[in-house]
Structure formats: C-alpha cells, structure tokens
Amino acid sequence: MALPREGFVAVVKRDCPTCVVVAPVLAELAGKGLPLVVYSQDDPDFPEEVAQRVHDADLEASYRFGIETVPSLLRLEGGRETGRAIGWVRGDWEALTGLEGLGAGLPDWRPGCGSKSVEPEVADALAARFEGHRLRARRIELGALEEDWEAAHDRGWSDGLPVVPPTPERVLRMLRGTTRDPAEELGAMPPDLAPCSVEKVAINAVLAGCRPEYLPVVLAATEAALEEPFCLHGLLATTWFSGPMVVVNGPIAREIGMNSGVNALGQGNRANASIGRALQLVVRNVGGGRPGGVDRATLGQPGKYSFCFAEDEAGSPWEPLSEERGVAAGRSAVTLFAAGGVQGVLDQQSRTPESLAASLAACLRAVCHPKLPILTDAFLVVSPEHARVFQEAGWSKARLRQELASHLVVPGREAVRGAGGIAEGMPAGFAEADLPKFREGGLQVVHAGGRAGMFSAIIGGWPASGAVGSEPVTREVTT
C-alpha cells in the first residue's frame, strides 16, 4: 500500500461517535483545499462528505501510521510526520492545519475512541503481517487436520508437557520483552552447535509459557549457559542427574513476580517455572539435546523440566549471591549451576550458629557420597528460620562458609576405598591426607524459602565441578 507522503491524513471509524461528530470538519478541511486523505477503518462509505477517502480494510495504514486513537489527524512533509492531533481538540486541529474557526458548533474538546488496529488480537495479527519479515525462523505449516498442541509434540518440541504453539504473533509479542535484535546470535548451542539467536530463544520462551517480560532473564540464562566454563555440552551428556539451575537476583525478580518465599524451589509460580523450562527447551530444540540422544542421564531428576528460583534478598542477613560474584548492587543477574537434585536438611534443635553449622556440614558431607571429597560443588539454600540463627549471632556469610569448611575436612583414612566396609572411596594414597569436601569456591550459599520450617536445602552439583567440568556462571540481565 502506497501511503501519502505530503499533506494531511485523518484516520477514523464510523463506530466512533467522535469521528461521526468531526466528519463535517474533515469535509470543511477538504473544502478549503487542504490536501487531505481520510482512512476509514470500518465503513468504506464513511465519511460521505469527503471524496478523498480510503477504506483501510486491512488496517495497514492505521498500523503504519501508528494510530492508537481515532480520530487522528496527521501532517506529513516529505514522508515524515510533522504533527498529530488526537481525538477532537479544536485548538490542536487549528494549530496543525493553520486554519481558524474549525468545527463551529462543536464542543472544544471531545476524546476519541480506540483504533481498531490496537485491539489486542488485531494488534498481534498486524504485527505478524507487517513485521513478520523480522522473523527468520523456518515457518512450519500445519496440516489441515493437525491440532496445534499435538503438532508441537509430534515434532519433538516438547519436554513431555503441553507447550504453547509458537505462532508468529506470539513470538513477536515475546520479542517485545527485549530491545535486542531478533537476529542477534548468542552463540552455538550444544550439542549440535546450532546458531542460537535471540529469536530462537523467544520461540522457545513461547513454548515454555513465558511472558514477554521474562525474556531478558531467559536470554541472560541462555548466554550464561553458553559460556565455556559452564560446560553445557558435558552437563547435558552426563549420566549424572544434573541440569542447569537458574538463581535470579536483583530487582527483576520482584518486577516479574518470581517466587523466593514459600515453596521457592517448587511448583506454582509462572516465572520460576517457565524461565527454567525455557532454558531447557532451548537446549532441547536449538541444541538438539534430548534424553536418550546426547542426554545420557541414568535417572535424571525432575529439576530437568525446570529449575529456577529467586533469592530472597529482602529477608536475607547476607549479601546477595550476585554481589558476591561481582555484580553491582541493584543490578539483576542470573547464576547458573550444574544442579543435581534437592536434598533436605532437617535441624529443629540448633539454636546456636556453631551447632547449626556443624549440622549443615554433616549433611553436606553426603553430597554424591560421604566418602568422596573434592568431587562436586554444592549450593546451600538457607531458609529464613535457619538464617535467623546466624543473623542473631552476627555471622556473616564468609564466617558461615569458614565454619562449614572447618567441619568439612574429611580424614583420608575414613575416605579411602574399603574404609567403613564400603568399597567406594578415594585411592589408598589419600589415607594420610586431610581432604576438603569442596574445592575453594565450590560451595555457594543463598537465602530463600518460607517463613516457617527449620529446614534448609542442599543442591548437589555435578561430579565434574570446577575446571574439569562446570563452574557456576553469573551474568547480568540486560533489557
């Protein structure tokens, strides 16, 4: 559609009472020789008084002129818009046209109506039609008898749960959650090393059930997963339980309604659930990493559907995880960890930090196997009731870590193969050594959970932690 480049454009619809009222004004403008084209969104014969009218049946003109309210009167010079009056405001119309005494007998001011082009479903369809060229992903045409949810399953795009069909409309809506170019490449996604663009992430975020405002978090998580130290390929391929866990810090967690409180590691919060799921679907679909294919997990764990939560920073006695890891205060970030399953710690008796630290350490020693030190990293999620014990005693997070480390030195004689009647363990040469359970920097501590319950959670890592395998990776969330 060729749009006017000079003169005046009015966009109206008969369904709008204000448009009906200003129809004579439009005729008046045309009568005074103003170069005016009137676009009608509904009735091709409206307004009858104006000869130069166009039926904007497909709303392309409305969309391209960015009309939100009818009537709108625009002035164009050299293809550029140099002024716009919205609704009926006599002064605005007079200033825009340079004509005095317009609309004699009309009130000075009357609000317009919503443009048809911004009705929710219409707006998405228009975006798909006129901005669809921004999308580069292959278009899959469904068969006439295919049910779209089932079609997504049949093509292998699902983790087993229903997915939201990624129509161009939904993907464009998702992409409004970021300022980034859909074509921007984030990297090569293992295991197939397929190029992973912002658009591909957005498509998978649609599948996962994300809202557009979650997309920046999903993008940051994807980029973190692609960083070399995270070792995504190996993490996917391992026979161990682990998969990527996403911890979200900073203001975005609250802005998008993430859960860091009751049942923080569990189900029921859309942001937590769909962000973690989106990352898994990106790995599955873009990277081609599927169970039984490159994913060789012996048992896996339910966190491989989705494992994402926010740290409770407001209620925490300690600095947030992201700040510990170098992100400025007040900024949002994701931290990825190669997480196995959740192991609960019950301690309802400790009222001193010394006792509680020893208690947590005793449980941490069992990660992977009590006789296997320096093998895996871990996350300790300290709940509010446990954190209170440390807070009241004035223990910093560093102090807690130090105390835990002191309890987590495993005597070699207890750890060697055969000790305790258990064949598993360290080679005999370690019998005289004192062995730290975790490598330096291998134990992360965060604060989350409901207000009641003297329980904390240990999230074991992958028995290929650190340089040999996966390091936790933190990345700032941008728009």
Add this chain to the structure above:
Amino acid sequence: MSEPRILLDPTGELAPARREAQPRLPGLQGRTIGLLDISKPRGDVFLDRLAQRLEASGAAVERYRKPTFTRVAPDDLRREIATRCDAVIEALAD
C-alpha cells in the same frame, strides 16, 4: 479456505521440516505385520490375499478393523497396533 496455520520452528533447523517416513523394515521374516481393515466393503478380500503373501514370506499377521471408515481409528486400536506390530498396512477398498 482458511489461511494456513503457521508455527515458527524452535529448533536448530538441522533436520528437514517435513517429517520423514519411518525406515523400511529390513525384511519380513519374523516380523509382525498388522492389517487394518477400515470397514469398507471388500477390504477383507484384499487383506486376505495380503495376509497369504505376508505369511508366505515368513511374517506373522495380526488383523484389525476400525469400527467405521468415517472416523479415525480409536486411540486404543492405534495403541494396540503400535504395541504389537512392526508395521501396519491399511487397506482402502471399495
């Protein structure tokens, strides 16, 4: 006719968009072949002959029948065929 429904491909696009046919069976010996009669008249004539030929080639034959040719096969029937057979031949006869 309504406009085609389009989904955007979420994958790395390394595989063809159209689904490929299952690979052919390497042979019939020892295989179980389902014969699905869609309930059109004289489908059985065709399928009886196919059964003879298949059995002569060393395949076991299982016979199935849709309740009506007007509707897709019930889930249970499809599941049974998928569970018990290596391949299925659906006969449209009239």
